[in-house]
Amino acid sequence: MKFFIALLVMGILTQNFVLAKFLGICPFLGVSKKLNTAVGMSAAVIFVMLLATAATYPLNMLLEKYGLGYLQTIVFILVIAALVQMVEIVLKKYVKSLYQALGIYLPLITTNCAVLGVVILNIDNIGIYSAQGFGFWHAMVNSFAAGAGFMLAMVLFAGVRSRLESADVPKALEGLPITLVSASIVSMSFLGFSGLVEGLHLLG
Amino acid sequence: MAQEKKSLGQELTKGFLKENPVLRLVLGTCPTLATSTSVVNGVGMGIAATIVLICSNVAISALRKVIPAKARIPAYIVIIASFVTMVQLLVKAFVPALDKSLGVFLPLIVVNCIILGRAEAFAGKNPVLASAADGLGMGIGFTAALFCMGTVREILGAGTFLSGIDSMIGGSFTGFDFTEGLAKVGLAPMTLFILPAGGFFVFGMLMAAANRLAERKGKEKATLSCAGCPHAATCADLNKNCEPAEKEAQAK
Secondary structure: OHHHHHHHHHHHHHOOOOOOOOOOHHHHHHOOOOHHHHHHHHHHHHHHHHHHHHHHHHHHHHHHHOOOHHHHHHHHHHHHHHHHHHHHHHHHHHOHHHHHHHHHHHHHHOOOHHHHHHHHHHHHOHHHHHHOOOOHHHHHHHHHHHHHHHHHHHHHHHHHHHHHHOOOOOHHHOOHHHHHHHHHHHHHHHHHHOOHHHHOOOOO | OOOOOOOHHHHHHOOOOOOOOOOOOOOOHHHHHHHOOOHHHHHHHHHHHHHHHHHHHHHHHHOOOOOOHHHHHHHHHHHHHHHHHHHHHHHHHHOHHHHHHHHHHOHHHHHOHHHHHHHHHHHOOOOHHHHHHHHHHHHHHHHHHHHHHHHHHHHHHHOEEOOOHHHHHOOOOOOEEOHHHHHHOOOOOOHHHHOHHHHHHHHHHHHHHHHHHHHHOOOOOOOOOOOOOOOHHHHHHHHHHHHHHHHHHHHO
16 A cells, blocks of 8 residues: 555655656647646546556557567557547547547657657556566556656646746746746745655665 | 758758747757756757657658648657667667656657647658758757756856866766865865756846847747747647636626
8 A cells, every 4th residue: 555655645745747757748838728638638648648558458468468568669659549549539530528628639649759658658667567576556556657747747837837828937948948937936836746766765 | 831942061050040940949958957057967868869859850741741631649758769769779788877866857768749739740741851850950959958957066066167078978077176276276066066956047037038049130039939849839729728718807
């Protein structure tokens, strides 16, 4: 149980996917202008991350069994792409309301490095997870934490940006530069969480 | 994109500055921020991505008449992923230190927007040689941007320059180390610059400098316009979609 909580704290706060690991920067900068799109996009990312982990984790065992571990990257990206397409079709046909909420974001997610990143990181961590007993569920919790961390960063940053729009910015920094500098400050504030996992004695 | 015919040389050099993928087109931000903690790291990433970019550009351009338009993105992804796997295996075999320091970002070259972006914006429409030149030029531009970021961050953040170069290319040269000299005058490196926050900050400043240069030449500022991004259409839809929704909210 402790390990699950540690995974959640790490994914959301200390090892935040966007602000500490630099995964998913494109949507972080591109889709964070408005709060509702930021929330929609990150909800879709959490959804796809969980599905992708559920699909690739067992698949990796199969690859390892036949000594095809080196095909990991190519298999995973194809699985994610196919999965996203399938989810889009299924949602469109059967779950209209969810499709209206998440549908437009789905095509953007295929080549989102956060999704492929979490899948690969989970496979890299298999040793750590299996030492704790559960493997698969740890991977799922880790994916959820990564997605939730992405959402937190997006929502926080959407707030910062809305304030930024009315701010009087030095001319040279207008536009993207000031956005990056404010991202830097948000990221710096997350440094305050470092040591939280160790301090709470959640590991070990 | 290419209305007027450009010479091979122009296709090559446009990626250096005029259409620098990182600073002008704003593509590949994730690896730029993540791997520029040191010069050696950043340049290693740049070279790996350049190799993938040239190979995938050539392959996609050669196959551009065979690949059906509707299935082109999955086809591109498969081609790119194959080259990434090859580069991954080569790096693992010959430069294991680089494999370790790039970590997850080596396989993530697959989803680097520069590569898919160039496939979509250039290689899918242009002949093989021009695509190879475009790939090389964009790769050099990417590497140069990573070099700049890496230099600033390494010198300010770690007090070293080119550290770890011996583990990448062999030899006895281990890079410069300014920390002792700094300590004599009572200064220490600002670790913040190699932390993520410093990455965002240096990138922002570099972008501001690039914007200033572009402005002087009468060009527009760099924006996250998804210039070469295959999902540009979706993005545009997204921004259109959210405006009416907001107006409705305001009306209420």
